[in-house]
Amino acid sequence: MENLQKILSEIIADFIPDFISIEDISRLSGGSSNESWKITLNTRENKKKIVFRRTPGGNLKDEESNNFVDITDEAKVMNIANDYNVPVPKIIKVINNNNIGKGFFMDFIEGETLGNRIVNSDKFKIIRPRLAKKCGEIIANIHKIPISKFDNIKTSEAEDELLKYEEVYRTHNQDIPVFEYTISWLKDNIPKKITKKLIHGDFRNGNLIISNDNLIPGVLDWELFHLGDPYEDLSWICVNSWRFNKIELPVGGFGEREDMYISYEKVLGKKLDRERLKFWEVLGTLKWGIMCLNMIEIYRSGYDKSIDRASIGRRSSETEIDLIRKLIMS
Amino acid sequence: MRSEPTRKELLISIRSFLEDLNLEVFPNAKKHIDTLKNINETDDSKINEIVQFINDDLISNLTGHNRFYAFVARNSLQIIQREINLINGYEEKEIIRLEKLLNEKGDIKDLNKILCKRITDKELDRDDNELKDHLIRTTMAKLSIDQPNYSGYLKAINDGYSQD
Numbered sequence: 001m002e003n004l005q006k007i008l009s010e011i012i013a014d015f016i017p018d019f020i021s022i023e024d025i026s027r028l029s030g031g032s033s034n035e036s037w038k039i040t041l042n043t044r045e046n047k048k049k050i051v052f053r054r055t056p057g058g059n060l061k062d063e064e065s066n067n068f069v070d071i072t073d074e075a076k077v078m079n080i081a082n083d084y085n086v087p088v089p090k091i092i093k094v095i096n097n098n099n100i101g102k103g104f105f106m107d108f109i110e111g112e113t114l115g116n117r118i119v120n121s122d123k124f125k126i127i128r129p130r131l132a133k134k135c136g137e138i139i140a141n142i143h144k145i146p147i148s149k150f151d152n153i154k155t156s157e158a159e160d161e162l163l164k165y166e167e168v169y170r171t172h173n174q175d176i177p178v179f180e181y182t183i184s185w186l187k188d189n190i191p192k193k194i195t196k197k198l199i200h201g202d203f204r205n206g207n208l209i210i211s212n213d214n215l216i217p218g219v220l221d222w223e224l225f226h227l228g229d230p231y232e233d234l235s236w237i238c239v240n241s242w243r244f245n246k247i248e249l250p251v252g253g254f255g256e257r258e259d260m261y262i263s264y265e266k267v268l269g270k271k272l273d274r275e276r277l278k279f280w281e282v283l284g285t286l287k288w289g290i291m292c293l294n295m296i297e298i299y300r301s302g303y304d305k306s307i308d309r310a311s312i313g314r315r316s317s318e319t320e321i322d323l324i325r326k327l328i329m330s
Numbered sequence: 331m332r333s334e335p336t337r338k339e340l341l342i343s344i345r346s347f348l349e350d351l352n353l354e355v356f357p358n359a360k361k362h363i364d365t366l367k368n369i370n371e372t373d374d375s376k377i378n379e380i381v382q383f384i385n386d387d388l389i390s391n392l393t394g395h396n397r398f399y400a401f402v403a404r405n406s407l408q409i410i411q412r413e414i415n416l417i418n419g420y421e422e423k424e425i426i427r428l429e430k431l432l433n434e435k436g437d438i439k440d441l442n443k444i445l446c447k448r449i450t451d452k453e454l455d456r457d458d459n460e461l462k463d464h465l466i467r468t469t470m471a472k473l474s475i476d477q478p479n480y481s482g483y484l485k486a487i488n489d490g491y492s493q494d
Contacts, residue, residue, distance in 0.1 A: 027395045174334065175442045178465055180449040184456060240482050247481035296335045299343065307399050310343035311406045313335045317476040320469045321483050328462045329486065 007099045008039065008052065015093045015105075018044040028113075033068060033223060038108060050092060054103030056304045068223045069154075072096070075104040077150075077198075077225050084145045086138060087209075087217050109218040111211035115244040118210050119253035127212055132255025134215045135203075135237060136263030142219075143197040143230045143268065150198070155227040159190050162283060169290045172297065178320040182286050185327055191229070191276050199228040204242040205252030234264065234272070235280030240322045241288050241315070282326055289319030331424055331438075331472050337371040337413060340406045344380070347403050351388075351396070358387055372414050381407050412475045420471040420493065427464045467493050 005025050013019045024040040028051070037052045055071055069077075078088045089106040096102045112118055119128070147153070156164065166183050169176075201224030209218035236242075238250045238257065246253030251260050261272050296313035298304050335343075345366035348359045362380050369376055381404055388400040421438055428434075428441040432448065448454040454461050466486075471493035473483040 175439070175446040177442060177445050177449060178469055180446045181456060181461075181465060184449055184452070243481065245479075245481040247485055293334070296339075299335065299339070305343070305346055307343045307347040307406070308402045310335050310339060311402050311409075314333055314340075314406075314409055314476045317333055317469070317472045318480045318482060321473050321480065321486060324466055324469050325482055325486060328466060329489065329491065 004037075004100060007097070011093075011095060011097065011100075012039075012041065012050075012105070016041065016043065016048075020044060023047065034071060034074075034103075034221075049108035051089065051106050051108050052103060053106065054101045069225060071102050071104065071223070074222045074225070075106075077222050078106070080145060080149050081142065081219070081222070084141060086141050086145070087219055088222075089218050089220070109209050109211075111209035111217055113206065113209055113220065115206040115242065115253065118205060118208075119244045119246045119249070124210060124212065124254075127210070127215055128254045129259075130215060131210065132251040132257070132259035133263040135208075135251060135255070136234075136260035136265075137267055138216060138219060139200070139203060139230075139233045139260075140264045140267035142200055142203075142233065145198045147196065147198055147227055150227075153198075153225075153227055155196060156199075157193055157196065157229050158279065158283070161228070161232070161287070162186050162190065165283075165287050165290050168294065172290075172293045174293065176316075176320070178323055179286060179289065182282060182323045182327065186279065186283055186286070189279050191231070191279050194229060196227045197230040199226055199230070199232050201225050201228075201232070202236070203233045204237045204239070205244065205254065206242060208252075229280070231272075231276050231280045232284070234260065235277050236284045238277075238281050239284040239288060241285070241318055278326070282323065285319045285322045285326070289316045289323070292316035292319070331420060331442075331468050332413075332417065333472060333476050337410045340410055341366055341369060341371060344403045344406060347399050356387055356391075358383060371410070374411055374414055377407050377411055377414075381411075409476060412478070416471075416475055420475075424468055424471070427467065431460050431464055466491055 005022050008025070009022050012022070020042040022039055023042050026038050028036040028038050033056070035054055035056055037054075039050050039052055041048045041050065053071070072094050075091045075094045079091050081088050082090060089109050092105040092107065094104040112121070112124070118124060162183070169179055169183075200219065200222060202221050203219065207219065207221040208216050209220065211217050237252050237260075240247060243249060243253035249255055250257050261274075265271055292312050292315045295309050299306075299309040299313075345363055348363050348366070351359050353359055362383055365376055365380065384400050384404045384407070389397065389404070392400050425438055425441065428438070428445060431454075432441060432444050434441060434444055436444070445454075449456075449461075470483070470486060470491055473480060474493060477483060
């Protein structure tokens with residue numbers, strides 16, 4: 001940690017001219033892929049908070065998964081989103097440093113990101129019912145970004161996403177009957193292709209900064225962005241794993257589906273197909289289940305030996321009961 | 331239905347977490363690190379001692395990310411405890427259901443492999459009531475070990491479903 005602080009001081013001094021010292025550095029909770037660190041700085045004028053985001057342990061080579069974009073591309077898409085009225089922290093500096101790895105510095109936005117607190121705390125009691133509508137607006141604004149803004153961006157639509165995750169599941173060599181049942185259902189229900197949009201890819205409670213002053217001042221964790229089916233973003237936030245035990249409130253455990261859909265429709269001026277959303281919510285649930293299996297392999301590989309990487313594998317079962325509820329019990 | 335990571339892997343991850351603590355601040359951790367080096371993964375009472383240590387020494391004193399890890403460690407130990415007590419009974423029932431559904435004999439691993447193949451090949455219809463009943467019961471059993479407080483599981487119980 002001391003070493004990290006020392007190296008960071010040298011790097012920060014290069015792009016914050018009145019920088020004096022780092023007063024405090026702490027790892028931010030959440031985000032099981034890339035690491036985020038909150039840094040409090042002393043400058044000649046005042047104290048300033050910024051965030052440093054990097055690949056786990058500062059590994060220069062991103063071995064984790066080819067699903068994730070390069071962390072410097074994550075910074076690029078955030079810059080573009082910022083230009084199109086999507087609330088994101090402003091990128092301050094992108095780095096690729098042999099000592100601490102590849103990553104970027106961004107503004108620190110005050111607010112809450114812990115899903116559990118967002119759905120439970122009295123502090124957010126008044127604003128919670130307004131968040132689903134806001135999510136609809138933000139997702140619509142992401143989907144309004146012209147795709148011509150991006151070079152070499154990956155495309156992944158319904159069938160691509162399904163086949164990609166099926167392939168990952170097969171590599172684990174685990175026979176999980178509920179996953180087979182779901183894959184079979186999904187293959188028989190692939191929606192027809194529609195106009196592709198920029199997809200955040202991980203738009204959910206836990207990646208949103210929530211604040212009483214301006215509801216959602218920041219959308220984080222853009223590492224899964226791609227071109228694809230706009231229904232993906234609208235469904236992922238409804239996957240039960242992101243409701244933090246508030247199962248009765250489908251949008252992130254804080255809001256109603258229709259509030260989100262209607263505000264999305266209002267911004268984009270077209271009606272959503274409610275049936276299409278079920279496919280994506282089932283696929284989203286399966287994806288999270290398979291991602292949990294991936295975490296076990298990442299732990300086994302030694303790439304990240306943290307205790308939460310290991311234990312998250314046991315959350316794969318949560319998605320099995322959600323899939324059963326959606327496909328068999330309903 | 332046995333989930334991964336295995337009990338052994340979970341115990342190793344807990345040991346690594348304890349080894350990373352500042353042992354001058356938490357001297358009692360040393361004893362539990364030693365226990366974890368040679369632990370029998372079905373030793374409920376030893377696992378209980380580590381849960382107590384995490385509750386009494388770690389959760390009340392740690393802050394930030396390490397406190398989060400302490401909660402994760404406790405949760406993993408509790409999964410292990412539930413698995414030790416429940417898995418054998420569940421798997422016996424699962425094998426009986428699988429043998430009937432598939433009309434095959436074998437161990438639980440082989441039977442599940444056959445089940446998966448028959449679902450994929452549509453030799454078993456997705457609307458088959460016996461298949462659906464089997465999936466519900468097996469999944470409910472799995473959740474009662476892995477995540478018994480999970481909302482989807484509690485909702486299913488509330489809707490009248492069970493593993494029995």
